[in-house]
Amino acid sequence: MAQNHDHPHDHDDDHDAHGSELSEMQLRVRALETVLAEKGYIDPAAIDKLIEAYETKVGPHIGARVVAKAWSDPAFKRALIEDASKAVLPLGLLNRIGDHLIAVENTPELHNMIVCTLCSCYPWEVLGLPPVWYKSAPYRSRAVNDPRGVLADFGVTLPTGTAIRVWDSTAETRFIVLPMRPQGTAGWSEDKLAALVTRDSMIGTGLPKQPGEAA
């Protein structure tokens, strides 16, 4: 396969291309990008910059900051539940936050889970790009009728007394789960708490780490 000298982000393709879909797709996408650039619609340098941003700037570390603050600051938590887009804005985690972010709170009685059965809607600004499983047929098909079975696939078992609420993201509203603060974390700093907040705990397919599990 030819090395692509125009696109520095393609370098990592070479080791995993097997002459099948990957190399075919690399060529196909390159052809499309070339046409769009020649037409004057896109600037390849901006494409590079976008990729870099999605690889390095946005991610679940942002949501973890939000959750840790909600665990630490009751007034912030109230504001977050009231209007998450507005509450998150002053944290300065991103330049801007979309205006349809909704935070849903887990309690001992209720566990929330987020899905997009129709495509892949996901709160990019606070969690980054969704993992493959979130966009996969098994998750999208089963989350709405067998959420406890889905949780079992993640190794999570909830108490039988905990009801499950599934949010299907069928419009432009986006959801983030506010998981329950683990026991044994009294007096912890927001930084230390944020290390307990996993991506999956903010989707509702996981639980936060316990104090002993923090890296």
Place this chain on the structure above:
Amino acid sequence: MDSIHDMGGMHGFGKVEPEPNEPVFHSGWEGRVLALNRAMAYTGATNIDQSRAAIEALPPDVYLTSSYYKKWALGLEARVVKYGLAGANEIKAGHASQPGKAVARKLSVADVPNSLTRGSFARPAPAPARFQPGDRVRTKNIHPATHTRLPRYARDKVGVVEALRGCHVFPDAVVLGKGEDPQWLYTVLFEGRELWGDDAEPSLKVSIEAFEPYLEPA
């Protein structure tokens, strides 16, 4: 459209298989496809609803056997051709043979930091909301052959309006070329039993985000 993308409640797809330490992209072209989609949306020549509609219109076998970003690539190719932004022959050749159409704007490197956030889809309300929290509603039994955001499992079902989410661009209208046609958006909550029958887990509740035209009083 009632195609394979509308997966809620289907059987047979197996277990969810999370990948430990999953990278953001599994191959360089995936990042480029994502960024090309974002950059083309930025021009104003295409939009998110057209993007979803193009992916849903892929043949079901192609949809099921293509990776996520391959679907994005195929959808973008289809849209570029459908909306006259490039010819299929140009994409096949990998070079433009005609000048591009005029677009509203072009994403530059300097614009990128401010383009990481989704746009706002809220619009001024053309009329008061028809429903209020607590109202019982029945979703309509609709089967449009074009794009809709009312999933099949939640059609002709009775639920309760839990919240108003403002007035938003209506995807079903956008893809028909009818403009944004803003509609009220509601969170509508269903009992698991209403959706899945007596075998549903007793505690299960599922909500959808439903545009007002999908709903009627129950």
